Ligand SMILES: CN1c2c(nc(N)[nH]c2=O)NC[C@@H]1CNc1ccc(C(=O)N[C@@H](CCC(=O)N[C@@H](CCC(=O)N[C@@H](CCC(=O)O)C(=O)O)C(=O)O)C(=O)O)cc1
């Protein structure tokens with residue numbers, strides 16, 4: 112039996128990866144120093160895995176931004192809008208594709224399956240693909256040379272790569288895969304030539320719906336690769352669920368199959384029992400959860416592996432995490448402030464690799480070798496289970512009392528619409544923003560000083576008020592119609608609520624990469640969730656006191672808090688989501704009672720939580736939508752509920768969005784505008800809607816004409832009376848100057864469209 116890993120977090124124990132990148136972008140670090148620092152970080156990660164004696168250590172999981180972008184660049188898929196004419200892609204072009212620059216917009220960014228990681232969507236169509244540089248080979252050679260490591264290069268497989276790309280017609284999906292296969296062959300042959308033993312080919316898209324034709328293409332592709340690679344061993348790695356066509360999968364001509372025995376455990380185990388596993392292949396069994404932060408029950412894992420070994424002999428079995436460890440923080444060791452009772456139950460990337468290794472040792476040398484750890488581990492998990500935080504009777508009782516009326520507004524939308532128009536008297540095409548304004552160094556420093564105790568609560572509060580006042584003035588000056596307070600008091604839209612609700616705990620250093628250099632620190636839901644005190648009322652009320660214009664209150668919705676936290680796994684996600692919804696309902700009521708009658712409840716992660724398997728989706732949608740409605744439905748008909756979503760596919764989701772029964776939704780669309788607008792040609796959406804006209808991921812200031820065009824295009828399919836004008840998402844990551852200029856342009860574009868509309872109606 113061997114131990115293996117699928118991917119290690121890139122960000123470093125103290126986010127040194129992020130800091131190096133951001134220094135480089137700020138012009139404070141030279142390119143060769145960035146490269147040097149990156150190499151050091153990468154080597155440190157590999158060394159750590161060597162020290163843990165992991166047998167199969169991944170290489171090429173490291174990146175300067177995103178592994179899908181790396182694949183696109185390796186295949187020369189550099190859209191024409193960037194300055195590039197063949198050969199290796201410069202770092203400047205690479206980062207332009209990721210972040211945009213003065214002359215070209217960035218590539219579209221979207222969520223990686225059901226995670227909070229975002230990748231840059233590769234674009235076919237502009238150029239003939241060609242290998243520009245064999246990145247996995249470079250990573251392999253570097254690890255060999257510096258650390259004497261025989262690494263296992265990781266690449267995204269052709270089916271998944273093309274599936275997650277764009278720029279080809281849906282009917283050309285198979286043709287596009289076949290077009291890219293020779294490039295895979297070239298990359299893999301070079302790896303073979305340099306003595307690589309195993310390559311991990313990630314095909315997570317295999318767990319999604321596939322057609323018979325897809326299966327034929329997959330079989331052809333892997334046949335072709337295997338014929339071209341007589342010595343290289345391919346580990347075909349799936350994760351995030353089970354593959355529905357197990358028998359075809361294990362018959363593919365590869366040397367190893369990787370299956371997820373956490374998220375897909377029941378199906379994978381039953382397939383294994385029912386159909387067996389080929390005697391000539393290695394099974395890489397993902398047994399330790401790569402997506403959550405709880406220590407595994409070693410006893411349960413022991414039983415699981417024992418059961419697997421009834422179908423696969425130990426010499427053909429690798430134990431590993433269920434997915435890349437990209438989705439969990441680096442190490443629990445730095446969490447010096449956590450209560451010991453909880454800390455003992457947590458496992459981040461390093462500890463998860465420790466669990467894998469421990470189990471492998473147990474199977475190699477006998478269970479008695481690890482019996483002490485098993486006993487300690489069970490005791491810690493049992494202690495947490497019986498803690499008062501997990502057994503709050505008031506929370507359980509409130510849940511038991513939930514009924515349909517809790518989730519229904521007392522006046523339906525078609526009646527609310529007129530009531531609200533009358534109450535709010537907003538201009539045609541109201542302009543607004545999504546909530547956050549720039550979290551400048553000054554804001555983050557102030558919070559740090561407050562957290563360290565250098566600033567009193569009063570000092571910090573008055574600093575936040577100054578920021579709110581400054582930005583209320585700016586918004587008035589720009590001429591926006593609906594204002595926000597700016598979210599300056601928030602570290603992050605989920606972490607902030609986690610800190611204020613009961614049942615959560617938060618880590619000091621539990622960072623996880625979200626996109627590029629941006630990280631989040633997901634709170635941990637370890638107990639029953641409860642409302643303790645108003646969380647956002649003070650800031651919203653203060654903002655409202657400064658202006659005659661409407662001010663939107665700003666909350667994060669239940670599904671998003673759930674999906675962006677690490678969640679206890681002893682009760683269902685539905686139950687946790689309902690607990691959060693009930694707590695938010697109280698906050699909504701507090702806001703309304705304090706005079707805030709426009710309230711936005713953000714749900715950017717609602718779509719992300721959608722199960723990959725179609726048969727599981729309805730139940731998720733039912734409870735996630737119901738949770739939103741529980742949180743928002745007790746308000747007066749005049750109170751306008753907004754919601755917001757970003758970075759996801761909306762095409763098949765409009766009905767769900769409508770069911771939320773929010774009065775207005777704002778969604779991100781600027782990087783894929785035309786595609787989304789076309790959705791509204793065929794569906795009937797009657798609520799207020801703002802399609803983002805300004806890509807907030809780029810420092811670029813969009814021109815007035817550009818945004819005017821986007822609005823005009825949208826108004827071809829949506830009535831102006833329904834339409835709102837807003838950026839794609841919050842502006843916390845942007846600089847103040849570019850934000851103000853962009854918003855001014857946005858308001859000017861709106862005025863131009865309004866003038867045009869009023870001229871044509873006269
Ligand atoms: C909308 N998005 C979000 C997602 N998930 C979330 N949980 N939250 C989201 O908002 N998923 C989808 C998208 C992803 N988008 C983003 C956008 C921006 C960020 C981001 O800016 N992250 C910050 C960290 C934010 C934070 O908590 N900051 C702390 C400061 C922490 C810190 O760095 N402290 C420094 C010292 C302070 C200093 O000198 O600057 C330190 O510890 O060294 C705060 O505000 O107090 C980031 O920097 O990456 C993430 C996802």
Ligand SMILES: N[C@@H](CCS)C(=O)O
Nearest residue numbers: 545546547713715841
């Ligand atoms: N209100 C949040 C939404 C982000 S998805 C913000 O503006 O940052």
Ligand SMILES: [Zn+2]
Nearest residue numbers: 715757840841
């Ligand atoms: Zn957003």
